[in-house]
Amino acid sequence: MQQTVADFCEAITSAESLRRHGEKYKYPYKKPRFRQVIFTNQGAKLRNGTLLLPCGTAGRLAVRLPKGVAIPGRLMEVRLDYGCVEIVCEIADDARAGGPIIGVDLGVNTVIAATDGAKALLLSGRAIKATLQLRNKRLAEITAKQAHQTPGSRRQRRLQRRKYRMLRHAGNTLRDLCHKATRKIAQAFPNAKAYVGEPFNDAAQTMRRKQAQTVASACNRKIIAMLNYKLAACIEVDEHHTSQTCPVCGARSKHQRTYRCQCGFVAPRDVVGSTNIRTIGLEGAMRPGCGVPNAIQWKHPSKYPGSPPGSHADTMHVARE
Numbered sequence: 001m002q003q004t005v006a007d008f009c010e011a012i013t014s015a016e017s018l019r020r021h022g023e024k025y026k027y028p029y030k031k032p033r034f035r036q037v038i039f040t041n042q043g044a045k046l047r048n049g050t051l052l053l054p055c056g057t058a059g060r061l062a063v064r065l066p067k068g069v070a071i072p073g074r075l076m077e078v079r080l081d082y083g084c085v086e087i088v089c090e091i092a093d094d095a096r097a098g099g100p101i102i103g104v105d106l107g108v109n110t111v112i113a114a115t116d117g118a119k120a121l122l123l124s125g126r127a128i129k130a131t132l133q134l135r136n137k138r139l140a141e142i143t144a145k146q147a148h149q150t151p152g153s154r155r156q157r158r159l160q161r162r163k164y165r166m167l168r169h170a171g172n173t174l175r176d177l178c179h180k181a182t183r184k185i186a187q188a189f190p191n192a193k194a195y196v197g198e199p200f201n202d203a204a205q206t207m208r209r210k211q212a213q214t215v216a217s218a219c220n221r222k223i224i225a226m227l228n229y230k231l232a233a234c235i236e237v238d239e240h241h242t243s244q245t246c247p248v249c250g251a252r253s254k255h256q257r258t259y260r261c262q263c264g265f266v267a268p269r270d271v272v273g274s275t276n277i278r279t280i281g282l283e284g285a286m287r288p289g290c291g292v293p294n295a296i297q298w299k300h301p302s303k304y305p306g307s308p309p310g311s312h313a314d315t316m317h318v319a320r321e
């Protein structure tokens with residue numbers, strides 16, 4: 001209650017000061033359906049793996065943490081949200097330092113390509129792409145059927161339920177695949193500092209319909225957010241022409257999945273992109289004559305942790321000129 005009143009007063013003060021300084025600030029006009037409740041570390045307590053949140057006369061809300069989970073630092077704040085609890089801890093700056101510096105290229109067929117200069121890891125995005133395509137196809141089917149029906153009728157509502165069920169299912173699959181893909185990166189490069197090419201959806205404007213759909217709905221933002229907390233840091237850099245420029249001689253040319261430069265350099269395109277992004281992150285710009293990783297690994301964001309039975313991650317050695 002105290003926190004809610006404090007939030008309300010703060011909102012009024014900041015709105016008034018914004019309006020006084022001539023900024024166009026609109027007061028909220030929608031009633032929120034629920035709100036996050038914030039407990040400071042004075043209210044919330046952690047006792048024997050159980051989080052105790054005081055709730056006034058209603059008593060205390062006890063949330064048991066999963067077994068074996070320890071909080072990495074001093075408890076600072078607990079946010080009680082709809083269906084989840086967020087715990088904010090204070091971690092020393094050097095706790096996550098010391099990892100390699102990697103370049104990360106996000107794409108569609110290869111969802112994440114990461115390299116630390118010595119080795120490269122490419123994760124297939126086929127499963128994500130297929131899930132998205134099926135979702136869009138089914139959504140179109142359901143919407144087309146609904147168009148012929150009376151709004152609010154029983155059939156229309158039945159289809160509406162089917163639509164949301166399908167969207168929820170696809171969303172869960174996508175989130176799962178993104179988690180598995182980013183987890184693989186975090187395992188291969190623990191505590192790494194990552195440079196990521198900024199996703200540009202403007203590129204989708206100049207493409208054909210089918211390709212634009214896959215590019216525009218690739219879950220790049222989601223993946224960046226996940227990498228940001230699974231790795232030490234995730235910094236966005238400008239990725240223009242990174243997958244078109246040869247890291248050895250600096251010439252620019254467009255290629256399909258395999259990059260074949262006129263200077264004789266051959267590598268998968270995503271490896272070229274991630275190498276160039278890493279160079280931009282380290283030195284501010286691309287430059288010819290950079291090292292290209294010679295150990296390249298392909299993986300799938302698989303169903304199983306570790307290496308899945310029946311699948312094999314091949315390692316390829318690229319001949320360097």
Ligand SMILES: [Zn+2]
Nearest residue numbers: 246249261263
């Ligand atoms: Zn070249």
